[in-house]
Amino acid sequence: xxxxxxxxxxxxxxxxxxxxxxxxxxxxxxxxxxxxxxxxxxxxxxxxxxxxxxxxxxxxxxxxxxxxxxxxxxxxxxxxxxxxxxxxxxxxxxxxxxxxxxx
Numbered sequence: 001x002x003x004x005x006x007x008x009x010x011x012x013x014x015x016x017x018x019x020x021x022x023x024x025x026x027x028x029x030x031x032x033x034x035x036x037x038x039x040x041x042x043x044x045x046x047x048x049x050x051x052x053x054x055x056x057x058x059x060x061x062x063x064x065x066x067x068x069x070x071x072x073x074x075x076x077x078x079x080x081x082x083x084x085x086x087x088x089x090x091x092x093x094x095x096x097x098x099x100x101x102x103x
Contacts, residue, residue: 002029002030002033003060005023005026005027005030006030006036006061007061007064009050009053010053010057010061014052015050015051015052016049016050017041017045017047017049017050018048018049018050019045019046019047023048024046024048027048028048030050030057033056034056034057035053035054035056036050036051036053036054036057037050037051037052037053037054038050039051
């Protein structure tokens with residue numbers, strides 16, 4: 001149910017609010033899983049407002065639409081130098097492949 005709600009949230013304009021208890025619980029599950037950013041609304045309403053879908057939520061949506069594709073390796077976020085080195089290695093590999101194709 002929560003994944004179906006994630007699809008529904010992705011298809012609707014954000015922010016969007018939910019008031020039914022069943023939907024509020026499902027959004028809380030998505031929030032705890034780190035798939036959405038949601039905030040509770042004022043007590044009289046007792047609802048919850050989804051403000052955004054996280055990067056992890058978007059990756060899950062892509063995986064659900066294209067399950068046969070391998071998920072991309074996570075980019076290390078500990079250092080900009082590691083990211084730059086990974087990009088440089090990828091560029092060199094691509095340049096080597098392109099260089100071998102020229103006749």
